[in-house]
Amino acid sequence: MMLLKIAWRNIWRNKMRSIVVLSSVAIGLFAGMFMIAFFQGLMKQEVDNAIETQLSHIQVHNPVFPEDKEVGALIENGSGLLEKFKQDPAVKAASGRVITTGMISCASTAAGVEIHGIVVSDEKNISSVTVDLTEGSYFSRGGKNEIVIGKKLAGKLAVQLHSKIVLTIQTKSGDLTAGSFRVAGLFRSRNSSFDETTVFTKQDDLAQLLGTGKEIHEIALLLKDGKQADPIAASYKKQYPSLLVQTWSEIEPEMAMLTGLMDQMMYIIIGIILLALMFGIINTMLMAVLERQREFGMLMAIGMNKVRVFFMVLLESFMLTCIGLPAGILLTIVFVRYFASRGIDLSAFSEALSQLGFSSIVYPELQQSMFLPITLMTALSAILSAIYPALKALQFKPAVAIHKI
Amino acid sequence: MNTIIELHNLSKVYNPKTIPVYAVNGVDLQIEEGEFTALVGPSGSGKTTLLNLIGGLDYPSGGEVKIEGVDITKMNENKLIDFRLKNIGFVFQAYNLIPVLTARENVEFVMLMQKKPKIERDKLVADLLTEVGLSDKRDSRPSELSGGQQQRVAVARALASKPRFILADEPTANLDSKSATNLLEIMAKLNKEDHMTFLFSTHDQRVIDKARRIVTLVDGKVISDTKNQPH
Ligand SMILES: Nc1ncnc2c1ncn2[C@@H]1O[C@H](COP(=O)(O)OP(=O)(O)OP(=O)(O)O)[C@@H](O)[C@H]1O
Numbered sequence: 193m194m195l196l197k198i199a200w201r202n203i204w205r206n207k208m209r210s211i212v213v214l215s216s217v218a219i220g221l222f223a224g225m226f227m228i229a230f231f232q233g234l235m236k237q238e239v240d241n242a243i244e245t246q247l248s249h250i251q252v253h254n255p256v257f258p259e260d261k262e263v264g265a266l267i268e269n270g271s272g273l274l275e276k277f278k279q280d281p282a283v284k285a286a287s288g289r290v291i292t293t294g295m296i297s298c299a300s301t302a303a304g305v306e307i308h309g310i311v312v313s314d315e316k317n318i319s320s321v322t323v324d325l326t327e328g329s330y331f332s333r334g335g336k337n338e339i340v341i342g343k344k345l346a347g348k349l350a351v352q353l354h355s356k357i358v359l360t361i362q363t364k365s366g367d368l369t370a371g372s373f374r375v376a377g378l379f380r381s382r383n384s385s386f387d388e389t390t391v392f393t394k395q396d397d398l399a400q401l402l403g404t405g406k407e408i409h410e411i412a413l414l415l416k417d418g419k420q421a422d423p424i425a426a427s428y429k430k431q432y433p434s435l436l437v438q439t440w441s442e443i444e445p446e447m448a449m450l451t452g453l454m455d456q457m458m459y460i461i462i463g464i465i466l467l468a469l470m471f472g473i474i475n476t477m478l479m480a481v482l483e484r485q486r487e488f489g490m491l492m493a494i495g496m497n498k499v500r501v502f503f504m505v506l507l508e509s510f511m512l513t514c515i516g517l518p519a520g521i522l523l524t525i526v527f528v529r530y531f532a533s534r535g536i537d538l539s540a541f542s543e544a545l546s547q548l549g550f551s552s553i554v555y556p557e558l559q560q561s562m563f564l565p566i567t568l569m570t571a572l573s574a575i576l577s578a579i580y581p582a583l584k585a586l587q588f589k590p591a592v593a594i595h596k597i
Numbered sequence: 598m599n600t601i602i603e604l605h606n607l608s609k610v611y612n613p614k615t616i617p618v619y620a621v622n623g624v625d626l627q628i629e630e631g632e633f634t635a636l637v638g639p640s641g642s643g644k645t646t647l648l649n650l651i652g653g654l655d656y657p658s659g660g661e662v663k664i665e666g667v668d669i670t671k672m673n674e675n676k677l678i679d680f681r682l683k684n685i686g687f688v689f690q691a692y693n694l695i696p697v698l699t700a701r702e703n704v705e706f707v708m709l710m711q712k713k714p715k716i717e718r719d720k721l722v723a724d725l726l727t728e729v730g731l732s733d734k735r736d737s738r739p740s741e742l743s744g745g746q747q748q749r750v751a752v753a754r755a756l757a758s759k760p761r762f763i764l765a766d767e768p769t770a771n772l773d774s775k776s777a778t779n780l781l782e783i784m785a786k787l788n789k790e791d792h793m794t795f796l797f798s799t800h801d802q803r804v805i806d807k808a809r810r811i812v813t814l815v816d817g818k819v820i821s822d823t824k825n826q827p828h
């Protein structure tokens with residue numbers, strides 16, 4: 193149609209202005225998308241990291257255990273159950289843990305810690321701590337009473353690899369006991385507070401001190417599909433009503449909440465970006481319309497009705513949007529791809545982020561499902577912001593417009 | 598002869614509340630089909646205002662504008678736009694054409710709005726551009742045409758909607774005398790051969806000379822209305 197032709201050619205009448213509109217659409221879309229990719233990447237990394245470090249997808253405990261970490265709060269027939277979980281096709285890996293709180297001390301100082309007694313071969317399948325070693329090894333020498341502690345804790349205690357430390361704990365029967373351990377490895381996860389408060393020993397060594405025998409406090413499960421954590425946990429809950437079955441988000445509600453908070457923040461930022469975009473378009477299109485006041489007057493004088501005038505202005509914005517959006521999508525794909533493999537280095541803020549448990553290099557990640565809503569939102573804002581200038585064009589009186597010379 | 602335009606006691610007052618300007622003041626006028634009328638008068642005498650009222654581009658303060666018996670002052674804006682599209686051709690002093698369209702497309706545009714079929718459009722556009730002597734410029738944009746050529750395209754465009762009459766407000770004001778004479782000759786020819794009714798305002802004596810009827814306006818009032826033998 194002729195209107196399309198006119199709108200299209202009008203776009204190129206003032207190239208600079210069109211490029212401004214076009215690129216604000218493209219950049220608006222890009223900024224929104226990239227923001228989402230960044231936060232999604234950040235959150236996913238954060239969650240994955242927590243899950244890989246220690247949390248796993250699902251944890252099983254005696255219902256009273258999480259509260260006080262009491263030594264007696266064991267999982268009934270824990271080792272049998274662990275074997276059963278290992279057979280479950282939905283489970284990728286399972287590890288049983290003996291856990292207690294105690295005191296770690298060296299010649300000069302002491303600190304409170306949580307001691308995890310683990311079976312090395314199982315734990316290796318489930319936790320990244322087993323490979324995040326900066327020094328030493330993860331119990332590979334097979335000696336008795338070895339301990340792996342966080343590098344941060346080692347610094348605090350002023351101990352080194354092969355140093356001797358003493359663990360003081362309460363046994364199952366309530367007595368205080370102490371064991372002497374040698375530091376076999378130092379780990380460093382992305383979560384510094386975890387590094388400072390968690391230490392690992394072999395399960396047999398800890399069980400011997402505690403007097404818990406073959407029993408365990410915790411079964412951690414890594415699933416083949418992490419997204420299925422909720423339904424799988426629900427079915428375990430039904431299956432084992434006497435046990436406490438929790439997904440990672442139930443164990444760490446703050447983290448789940450943080451994810452939600454990030455989502456909200458993301459939408460607020462996108463909202464701000466789109467608002468800025470809208471003002472930009474309103475402004476430029478309004479200028480374009482006011483400049484052509486005489487032309488619109490003439491068009492209405494010779495019989496162009498208001499619907500046509502309205503759509504002609506709208507069409508111009510629409511066309512610019514139609515060019516701007518793919519450009520923005522392209523920009524997003526290119527940048528997200530690039531940074532997804534390279535990562536965005538936030539080491540400038542790294543210390544603060546690391547305290548919060550965030551990684552210093554963020555790998556943006558864009559879910560396919562976000563493309564459509566963001567594209568539509570951007571398109572909608574662009575079209576909406578053309579409505580006011582279009583309405584403005586309708587208000588010109590043909591006689592007045594023609595008079596203006 | 599058919600009366601096409603009928604004005605009864607028409608008036609237009611600007612700024613009625615502050616310093617009223619009686620731009621058109623009680624005008625009675627009839628224009629018959631096939632007439633070639635010049636509207637003359639000093640600057641500020643109300644020519645543009647009167648043409649705007651006749652063309653339905655503005656509403657009067659009082660009186661009637663009847664086009665073939667229909668009082669257009671009672672129509673709302675949307676109806677008026679449609680009425681103009683169907684019945685009135687306009688040639689303004691300047692800014693007649695859509696700058697992004699070629700001469701051909703500018704002429705075709707009104708027919709598109711009238712939803713005329715393509716075959717009819719193509720034929721009429723070609724005929725009209727030939728008639729105004731611009732068939733070789735059909736693919737030029739207004740910016741590539743001289744002032745006189747632009748005005749001739751505007752005349753072709755005005756004719757394209759097959760209007761009942763054409764209003765032209767100082768169509769030659771921006772033209773050199775040769776182009777002005779040329780434009781008037783084309784208009785006169787269209788009047789003679791196709792019986793198209795023209796009403797145009799002008800200051801230019803050579804243009805006035807081409808008219809067959811001269812209506813003189815002073816201070817919004819018709820002070821003389823004479824027949825003229827064009828030469
Ligand atoms: N929009 C307006 N508001 C107020 N006064 C106006 C307006 N338009 C015209 N006038 C006044 O109305 C009177 C008639 O103006 P008009 O433009 O019709 O005269 P004209 O005969 O066309 O003059 P010219 O030969 O200079 O084009 C003038 O006094 C003018 O100042």
Ligand SMILES: [Mg+2]
Pocket residue numbers: 644645646766767
């Ligand atoms: Mg005038």
